[in-house]
Amino acid sequence: MILRHHRLLNLHMLSTPPLAPSFAAVSFRRPLSLAAHTRPGTGSPPSSPHPVKPSSAPNVAGADLVRTALFVPPGVAREEVTPGMLLPGSNIVVGPYAGHAQIKQVEFVKSSARARDCPKDNRPEFAILGRSNVGKSSLINALVRKKEFALTSKKPGKTQLINHFLVNKSWYIVDLPGYGFANASQSARTDWSSFTKGYFLNRDTLVAVLLLVDASIPPQQIDLDCASWLGRNNIGMTFVFTKCDKIKGGRGKRSDDNIKHFQDLISKYYKEPPPWIMTSSVTGLGRDELLLHMSQLRNYWDNDEVV
Ligand code: GDP
Secondary structure (H helix, E strand, O other): OEOOOEEEEOOOOOOOOOOOOOOOOOOEEEEHHHHHHOOOOOOOOOOOOOOOOOOOOOOOOOOOOOOOOOEOOOOOOHHHOOHHHEOOOEOEEOOOOOOOOOOOOEEEEEEEOOHHHOOOOOOOEEEEEEEOOOOHHHHHHHHHOOOOOOOOOOOOOOOOOEEEEEEOOOEEEEEOOOEOOOOOOHHHHHHHHHHHHHHHHHOOOEEEEEEEEEOOOOOOHHHHHHHHHHHHOOOOEEEEEEOOOOOOOOOOOOHHHHHHHHHHHHHOOOOOOOOEEEOOOOOOOOHHHHHHHHHHHHHHHOOOOEO
């Protein structure tokens, strides 16, 4: 029998009460059976299902940000971490579950108007979420290396749909409607909220949310609110900073500064830091690294055991 139960792991609860109610920052969902195969004391699996593939991507400005605040994945003990295990431009440590990161094939499967209409084949999925104009479509197109693949409607008031893209016939990228349209009516905002919250709260196959944050502008309250809501509901998330190629001159702030500021604001809420990574859909910065990170979350989640 294939065990398909999942439980939340690695809940980094708040150490002290923050401005918002307590919530967990990062969670992994995984089959219960994996626990029986974990070596006591190390947190490591008996053998790596996928070899670690350290990234060969060049180091980037900002990679030194918050080096001490690392995201350490399952299978790695914090004290075992060496600098070579860190993905450039991120706080993410690569562990033994990383592998099979490249996208060889992708196909659009369906658009769903409700969470219960989404595919029911139990494949793991990553939801991509962010404020309108954050660069979500560009990032999806960059990930799958196709132009204009992400076809989500960008206009407020249009039908809100959950779009499933099947990757390598084994896992999904899920394009969710953007939030925070400048001109959206209150009813459109409420619609977004109930619609998308229903998806997050009911989707057992959701491995993690990639919450996109525009690094070319200062932190936006709506992004902080979104992160807070996801955290309070124990939805695992990775912060994906977009537009990191944009470095403003004059009085404008660099993307590094905006990222640091965002992290400072977020850090109050977490005992341990959630994963974050810098990307640019223009230069390709962070693409391979993000895929590698997704592979370790996915492989951990997807490690079915016959019991
Ligand atoms: P969406 O509304 O979140 O799907 O955002 P889009 O992908 O349509 O991008 C919004 C705008 O930001 C467009 O003008 C894009 O060309 C621009 N954009 C998206 N990603 C990047 C990026 O990585 N770097 C820069 N410089 N611009 C970007």
